[in-house]
Amino acid sequence: GDSVTQMEGPVTLSEEAFLTINCTYTATGYPSLFWYVQYPGEGLQLLLKATKADDKGSNKGFEATYRKETTSFHLEKGSVQVSDSAVYFCALSAGGGSNYKLTFGKGTLLTVNP
Amino acid sequence: ETGVTQSPTHLIKTRGQQVTLRCSSQSGHNTVSWYQQALGQGPQFIFQYYREEENGRGNFPPRFSGLQFPNYSSELNVNALELDDSALYLCASSLAAGGVGASPLHFGNGTRLTVT
Numbered sequence: 001g002d003s004v005t006q007m008e009g010p011v012t013l014s015e016e017a018f019l020t021i022n023c024t025y026t027a028t029g030y031p032s033l034f035w036y037v038q039y040p041g042e043g044l045q046l047l048l049k050a051t052k053a054d055d056k057g058s059n060k061g062f063e064a065t066y067r068k069e070t071t072s073f074h075l076e077k078g079s080v081q082v083s084d085s086a087v088y089f090c091a092l093s094a095g096g097g098s099n100y101k102l103t104f105g106k107g108t109l110l111t112v113n114p
Numbered sequence: 115e116t117g118v119t120q121s122p123t124h125l126i127k128t129r130g131q132q133v134t135l136r137c138s139s140q141s142g143h144n145t146v147s148w149y150q151q152a153l154g155q156g157p158q159f160i161f162q163y164y165r166e167e168e169n170g171r172g173n174f175p176p177r178f179s180g181l182q183f184p185n186y187s188s189e190l191n192v193n194a195l196e197l198d199d200s201a202l203y204l205c206a207s208s209l210a211a212g213g214v215g216a217s218p219l220h221f222g223n224g225t226r227l228t229v230t
Contacts, residue, residue: 004156034218036221041223042223043118043204043221043222043223043224044157044204044206044219044221045221046218046219046220049218089156089157091156101147101159101162101170101172102147102149102157102159102219103159104156104157104158105156106154106155106156107154107155107156
């Protein structure tokens, strides 16, 4: 079945450091790929997405490229801020039409210190 | 634009009891999905409702059931609660119109269920 494996956390960085959170996936067909972010006490918010190979999703300085050859969708940010502290989830959706089931990784806790 | 709202925010139940969680979808959305997020884990897909019918189900037993109403709001019902049902239950809505990725899921803040 479909699965997502992402980097184990927690990750602790200083402000302005470079961030990479690795994500690889297993799926049949051509899934869409997502990064969601969850701030303390809140639900998940879509951070970025890519729907086909070689697409780059980007938002708020974060970016990730859909790499079909390595089945990866690593999240990167050049300079993190304290406000980026949250749990980040990589996810895929392999369903078509109205079947929009998401398969999530376990999440990576990011803490950014001033 | 009204987002996804869930009620209640917190709930404590005893093993063996039944619980109903509620979700109002975002304005304009016609599809509702439910996810269970255990502590320290990623969300797990329970099921999805589209046009008031179940439209996909994850690996959850039949004691997890749901409804979608004509206004697209939804309920998640869990019977015979077990300790392992303690989790954050997330509702997400979307607009089903076209292929995957056309309408990302919008999540509510969840209902924290504790079973003692």
